[in-house]
Amino acid sequence: MNLFRLAGDMTHLVSVVVLLLKIHTIKSCAGVSLKTQELYALVFAARYLDLFVHFVSLYNTVMKLVFLASSFSIVWYMRKHKIVRRTYDREHDTFRHHFIVLPCLVLALLINERFTFREVMWAFSIYLEAVAILPQLVLLQRTRNIDNLTGQYVFFLGAYRVLYILNWIYRYFTEPHFVHWISWIAGIVQTMLYADFFYYYIISWKNNVKLELPA
DSSP: OOHHHHHHHHHHHHHHHHHHHHHHHHOOOTTOOHHHHHHHHHHHHHHTTTTTTOOOOHHHHHHHHHHHHHHHHHHHHHHHOTTGGGGOOTTTOOOOTHHHHHHHHHHHHHSOSSSSHHHHHHHHHHHHHHHTTHHHHHHHHHHOOOOHHHHHHHHHHHHHHHHHHHHHHHHHHHSTTOOOHHHHHHHHHHHHHHHHHHHHHHHHHHHTOOOOOOO
8 A cells, every 4th residue: 555546546436426426416417428337337346256255454345345336326326216317318328338348358368367267357357447438438528518526527537547557656666576567558548548538627627617528
């Protein structure tokens, strides 16, 4: 654990809180991609298969439970809640997210740290997380109507990954034999996908205008 890792975890947590605040308090999921939320639920389900068999720390276990519970709660709200589901933008959230799941699974079968079920699922979750934000970014680009909470959610989600990259850099120089190519490359790809959003988010914040992404 170091400052960058802790800041990354807290930023990730803030992104989830912001999204749950929007959905639970305002009773709206307008501008939120259900496809991305389903992918994140799959990411955490695949990554945390060791939840009840491998104890690292109380902090680690609590964070796993929080992300699992929150991701499936968000999917439930958007699919089943009688008020929230009416605000879901099915017309624009049409990214075929199923087509990115299979390539990630195949890649995990081919490139992993150890060819065991849990390690393959861990690699799968890393690859899938790298591209899980795509449906959300496409939705925002299509609608161009980005409210403050949705914009903040995506910003904090991207910031968490940037902080994790700083964490890896710090650990590379302070811990012997710290090399995790799978996480590193996937994390860089994931951060690059946010680059365009970051640019327009910062511009809108700087000029105090509504956030809009180019069509």
